[in-house]
Amino acid sequence: MSKAILIDTTKCIGCRACQVACKSWNDLKGGKATFSETWSNPRYLSSNQFTRIIFREISSPDGQLHWHFISRRCMHCHDPACASACPVGALIKMPEGPVVYDDGKCIGCRYCMMACPFQIPKFQWESAVPLVRKCTFCADRQAINLAPACVTTCPTGTLLFGDRPELLQEAHRRIGAQPGRYYPEVYGEKIAGGTSKLFLTAVSFEELGLTQAGFRTDLGNTPQGLRGREWMSKVPYVALAVGGLAVGLHYMNKRRAEVHAGERQEDENDG
Amino acid sequence: MAEKIEKWYPGEGKLTTGWAIIYVILVLGFVSACARLFLGLGATTNLSDAYPWGLWVSFDILAGVALAGGGFTMAAAIYIFNLKKFEPLLRPAKLSAFLGYMMFVVGLFFDLGQPWRIWHPLVMWNPHSVLFEVSWCVMLYTTVLSLDLFIIGLERYGKQSWIKFFRDIYLVLVVAGIMLSTLHQSSLGALFLLMPQKMSDLWASGAIGPLFFTSAVIGGMSVVTLESLISARVYKRKQELGILSDLGKGLGLVLLVYFAMKVTDLYARGVTVWVWDKAHFFFFVELFGTVALPALLLCFKEVRQSAKGLYWAAGLAAFGVVLNRFNVSLTSYGGYRQISYFPSFIEIIITLAMVALGIVIFDLGMKYLPIYKSELTVEH
Ligand code: SF4
Ligand code: SF4
Numbered sequence: 001m002s003k004a005i006l007i008d009t010t011k012c013i014g015c016r017a018c019q020v021a022c023k024s025w026n027d028l029k030g031g032k033a034t035f036s037e038t039w040s041n042p043r044y045l046s047s048n049q050f051t052r053i054i055f056r057e058i059s060s061p062d063g064q065l066h067w068h069f070i071s072r073r074c075m076h077c078h079d080p081a082c083a084s085a086c087p088v089g090a091l092i093k094m095p096e097g098p099v100v101y102d103d104g105k106c107i108g109c110r111y112c113m114m115a116c117p118f119q120i121p122k123f124q125w126e127s128a129v130p131l132v133r134k135c136t137f138c139a140d141r142q143a144i145n146l147a148p149a150c151v152t153t154c155p156t157g158t159l160l161f162g163d164r165p166e167l168l169q170e171a172h173r174r175i176g177a178q179p180g181r182y183y184p185e186v187y188g189e190k191i192a193g194g195t196s197k198l199f200l201t202a203v204s205f206e207e208l209g210l211t212q213a214g215f216r217t218d219l220g221n222t223p224q225g226l227r228g229r230e231w232m233s234k235v236p237y238v239a240l241a242v243g244g245l246a247v248g249l250h251y252m253n254k255r256r257a258e259v260h261a262g263e264r265q266e267d268e269n270d271g
Numbered sequence: 272m273a274e275k276i277e278k279w280y281p282g283e284g285k286l287t288t289g290w291a292i293i294y295v296i297l298v299l300g301f302v303s304a305c306a307r308l309f310l311g312l313g314a315t316t317n318l319s320d321a322y323p324w325g326l327w328v329s330f331d332i333l334a335g336v337a338l339a340g341g342g343f344t345m346a347a348a349i350y351i352f353n354l355k356k357f358e359p360l361l362r363p364a365k366l367s368a369f370l371g372y373m374m375f376v377v378g379l380f381f382d383l384g385q386p387w388r389i390w391h392p393l394v395m396w397n398p399h400s401v402l403f404e405v406s407w408c409v410m411l412y413t414t415v416l417s418l419d420l421f422i423i424g425l426e427r428y429g430k431q432s433w434i435k436f437f438r439d440i441y442l443v444l445v446v447a448g449i450m451l452s453t454l455h456q457s458s459l460g461a462l463f464l465l466m467p468q469k470m471s472d473l474w475a476s477g478a479i480g481p482l483f484f485t486s487a488v489i490g491g492m493s494v495v496t497l498e499s500l501i502s503a504r505v506y507k508r509k510q511e512l513g514i515l516s517d518l519g520k521g522l523g524l525v526l527l528v529y530f531a532m533k534v535t536d537l538y539a540r541g542v543t544v545w546v547w548d549k550a551h552f553f554f555f556v557e558l559f560g561t562v563a564l565p566a567l568l569l570c571f572k573e574v575r576q577s578a579k580g581l582y583w584a585a586g587l588a589a590f591g592v593v594l595n596r597f598n599v600s601l602t603s604y605g606g607y608r609q610i611s612y613f614p615s616f617i618e619i620i621i622t623l624a625m626v627a628l629g630i631v632i633f634d635l636g637m638k639y640l641p642i643y644k645s646e647l648t649v650e651h
């Protein structure tokens with residue numbers, strides 16, 4: 001059964017315990033906190049930071065300010081663009097849900113980073129032997145029947161780990177039960193072919209101003225990788241057609257030139 | 272005695288300024304390459320998580336391969352369309368194509384995070400990946416081009432029986448070369464099919480594969496023209512203006528086709544063209560300055576029949592192909608991020624050094640291989 005995480009952002013209090021839990025489980029170095037124009041810290045995901053909470057302060061129509069805390073991490077797409085892109089198959093989608101990465105295969109071409117519509121894979125730029133890093137959905141913990149570290153740590157139940165169909169049902173139940181509380185769409189249900197991260201938010205991602213920051217809403221429901229695969233499915237036919245045409249034209253044009261030369265010969269003989 | 276000492280480098284009899292610059296760049300390039308390998312990408316380039324692909328992908332890989340399209344274009348013209356008059360241009364085209372692909376391979380080597388794993392696609396397959404196909408095609412085609420050069424080398428050493436063997440299988444090489452080129456030239460464009468949302472509408476086209484293929488033909492033809500004109504001047508050969516103006520006619524035609532394809536594509540997708548910003552500026556330069564303008568120039572007989580006219584037309588067209596590759600991979604992607612990217616000194620030097628190395632190898636080829644000597648041709 002494919003696992004997923006339901007992220008009910010309306011429950012999040014922005015404590016960042018998940019960030020810390022993720023760091024300690026995955027043995028990631030701590031970063032240096034810096035001031036910026038936002039409360040979010042750190043400022044970006046990196047090869048050292050698989051998840052972070054984005055802080056947004058939005059005023060509602062009645063003029064009241066509201067905090068929104070949005071957890072950001074790999075979406076673990078059903079049909080991941082990163083996996084379609086990788087030339088050596090270093091990224092694969094496991095039937096259990098996680099999209100995992102094989103350190104031993106990656107050549108460091110960074111096509112996955114270009115292809116991922118959610119801008120998730122990050123590179124170890126500082127290393128001379130760099131690898132790609134991103135949230136693993138704690139595949140190693142799932143293998144021993146543990147929930148992901150971030151989920152286990154979350155004190156408010158924002159993060160809920162379980163089977164995807166059930167979580168989806170639960171998400172829609174919550175929207176139905178408290179329509180005023182939620183934006184009536186589950187981000188991740190259908191987008192880009194569906195993902196293993198399901199987001200409930202109070203307002204739309206457009207209103208949150210995050211569509212350019214990893215939560216695109218213009219991706220459509222077809223997976224991005226499909227376009228590459230469609231192209232690849234045509235390749236053998238194009239190869240055959242071009243090869244066949246080339247050989248055919250070669251003999252045709254050669255023959256034509258010979259006939260042409262022969263005719264000229266005859267003309268000259270006649271004349 | 273003095274003359275002997277002067278001969279250690281492969282330039283002309285004496286060290287000219289041009290060659291001096293090339294050697295300086297090569298030395299700097301070697302040092303930069305070592306720095307890149309030992310210190311890593313982050314320390315030596317301006318690439319980042321926001322810009323995973325930069326100068327090396329745009330120039331060495333995308334533009335280099337497109338400009339090296341002359342090999343398969345000329346082979347197709349001569350062997351498939353039986354346009355035998357272009358035969359004198361085939362070998363120089365092969366040589367420059369080989370250099371273009373060497374640039375790809377070396378450029379890729381430095382660009383990869385783990386260069387020593389460059390062989391992985393050979394054994395680790397992902398047939399869904401466009402990049403997987405590109406790596407296979409480029410690998411095989413580089414082999415074909417090396418064989419081509421090898422045959423030319425055999426001629427120099429008069430290995431007749433070997434030459435006969437290759438003559439017998441030559442059509443296989445030609446057809447394989449055309450097939451592989453068609454596939455990877457268009458697939459390099461298809462790499463960008465996966466990320467239309469990240470790109471500017473001006474270039475994010477579903478037809479990017481055929482567009483890349485056509486512009487590679489343009490790149491190839493214009494480089495062959497420039498190569499012939501420049502090498503005639505440098506190596507004091509007679510200019511082949513007759514053939515070149517015929518080739519110019521062909522180039523003009525392909526440019527027109529490409530222009531029509533571009534306009535149709537933009538129109539069909541309903542792209543807003545008449546806006547004024549940075550991306551549109553580069554777009555206008557590309558479409559009008561380097562596609563429409565050379566096409567127009569080549570309509571005139573006077574242009575096609577003068578060396579200067581051909582220099583300009585082919586130069587603009589070749590520049591246009593390079594600009595297009597930069598536009599697709601950087602300009603187009605740039606509007607999407609607040610962070611901007613400009614290559615670091617080391618990125619630029621390594622690229623320049625590869626061009627310099629190309630010039631050195633070209634020079635060696637011209638001197639030691641029968642490149643422009645048609646009397647020794649392999650053909651029957
Ligand atoms: S979000 Fe990006 S990195 Fe994660 S699975 Fe989807 S395509 Fe891959
Ligand atoms: S960087 Fe590594 S994981 Fe990403 S596409 Fe390239 S080889 Fe695959």
Ligand code: SF4
Binds near residue numbers: 021026073138148150
């Ligand atoms: S699932 Fe695991 S790797 Fe991913 S954010 Fe949570 S703790 Fe980190």
